Amino acid sequence: MTDFYDKLEARDPAEREQDLLAALPKQIAQAQTAAPAFAKILDGIKARDITSRDALAKLPVTRKSELLDLQKAHRANDPFGGFAAIHFGPRMTRVFASPGTIYEPEGEARDYWRTARALHAAGFRGGELVHNCFSYHMTPAGALMESGAHALGCTVFAGGTGQTEQQVEAIADLKPAGYVGTPSFLKIILEKAAEKKVALPSMTKALVSGEAFPPSLRDWIAERGVAGTQCYATADLGLVAYETSAREGLVLDEGVILEIVRPGTGDPVPEGEVGEIVVTTLNPDYPLIRFGTGDLSAVLPGHCPTGRTNTRIKGWLGRADQTTKVRGMFVHPGQVAEIARRFPEVQRARLVVEGEMGDDRMTLRLECAAAAQGLAERVAEAIRDITKLRGTVEFVALGSLPNDGKVIEDARSYR
Known part of the structure; x- marks a missing residue:
């Protein structure tokens, strides 16, 4: 057993599935009534009938590339293309841009992107300082992690990207408990600290994302005193899955319904087969239904040795769009x-x-x-x-x- 973020992580799997499927019709109804794009995509669908995974699998998949095209087609009237259920004002605190350009809203909910769970699994605790080296410029990565750190009770140093020497100086002076950012930039910081002969003893853990995190790099970072843990999150969905101390795949977040489908289709594949990650989020502000991420993964059998009972995936295994x-x-x-x-x-x-x-x-x-x-x-x-x-x-x-x-x-x- 381990120290869980909340009791949801140790739920009986049948109870979790029941709760997710009970929330599904409400989320589909929310998408149909509050997000005009999904009113069109799900036209003719009776939300109350979508109470099983088989029923969900019959709904159309909206892929990230399609989201870009649909946003552009309707941008004159709505920059979010009808996918957001909230509008400019107090309920939408910020807007971000991803390459393409896709615009994503941030709602007012505490821990809007749900990353506190991943930070907790990586060892971060309230009262600590987090050195955040994800970008704060236009893209949501910096805010995505910062909101989770604040929900956890942490203070955040907004390091952002670049300026390696200043990053090393700030870490040496402020003594953060850990790092958040890409694994490659963490490696650069540690190399620069070694070059400058600056010790960074306080920084003993890291939550990394945005890139592949192979065992060789994880071991290299560990040899320098930093235990690296990874998570899988996107600008559209927030946290999807996170690694635990067991380092046996990534455990799904409690706020998403995940399917693995055969690339180019919406057909779920058998457990263990590699396919495209398709996610239905329970976020009412940005209610993405069967959102195709374009990333490949596979479901792992069994449960995490830490005692977390949610489904595990293997992690990022490549891109699904093989056109x-x-x-x-x-x-x-x-x-x-x-x-x-x-x-x-x-x-x-x-x-x-x-x-x-x-x-x-x-x-x-x-x-x-x-x-x-x-x-x-x-x-x-x-x-x-x-x-x-x-x-x-x-x-x-x-x-x-x-x-x-x-x-x-x-x-x-x-x-």
């Missing part, structure tokens, strides 16, 4: 899924693009229990019909395609 240009034409993961759906015999599909630039070759590899006579020809015809390109078909044994979330593999030589 590839073949002979001048874009081929999308959704097209591969559409081909596979036409043939019930197909269990899984993977389009492999090979050759050199100007000599592209497509092979659609299919896992089938039994390939009926003429199936290859019919699938090849579907490839031409859907992609407008020719491709060969190869049947492979069940379970032989890699479990890496790839629907399109670009194996071409670019030399």
Whole structure:
């Protein structure tokens, strides 16, 4: 057992699922009534009927790339494209911009981004000073972590990015308990401190995000006296999952409903299979329903050894948008899924693009229990019909395609 942030973390899984599904219809109704974009996306859906994961899985996925396009299309009337349920004024404390540009609101709720839970799991406690090196300029990362630190009862030094020597000086003078920021910038700070022969004994922990955090970097940082823990959060959703002292995957936040779907579709995959992270948030101010993050992960079996009972994911495993240009034409993961759906015999599909630039070759590899006579020809015809390109078909044994979330593999030589 461990010191939990609150009792929600140790709930019986069945109780948690019941609570999440009870909140789901209310959140869908909130999206339909207060966010005009979702009123259109979910037109005809009866919120009271969405009381199970199967029912949720039938709703459309809104992906981050679509959010950008929809915001731009309606920006003349609403900078948030109809996705925000709050407006300028006291209920919307700040507005942020992410590359694209996507605009995100910040509501007035305490710990709006729900990051206090991740900070607590990383070892931060009330009364400590947090050295925050996420950006405070335009993007929400700095505020996202600061609001969680304040909810935890911490004081925050707004370090922001850059100015490495000044960061080292501030850490030496103020003696913060820990660091928050990207792992690569933490490494730069520690290297600069070593170069300047400045000891930083107070900084013993870190919560990092925004980049991959491989074990090699985690160990390098630990050798210098800092225990690094990671979390997965986005500007749209806030905290999605966080690492614990067990370092066995990331535990889901208590305020989200997560699905792992096959890239290019909204179809949930079996536990353990890599797919795209799709999240429904319970935030009433920005009620994103089945929001496709574009990131890949997979559900881990069992529960965290710390005693937290929520679902765990493996962490960030790459990007789900594998759109590839073949002979001048874009081929999308959704097209591969559409081909596979036409043939019930197909269990899984993977389009492999090979050759050199100007000599592209497509092979659609299919896992089938039994390939009926003429199936290859019919699938090849579907490839031409859907992609407008020719491709060969190869049947492979069940379970032989890699479990890496790839629907399109670009194996071409670019030399």
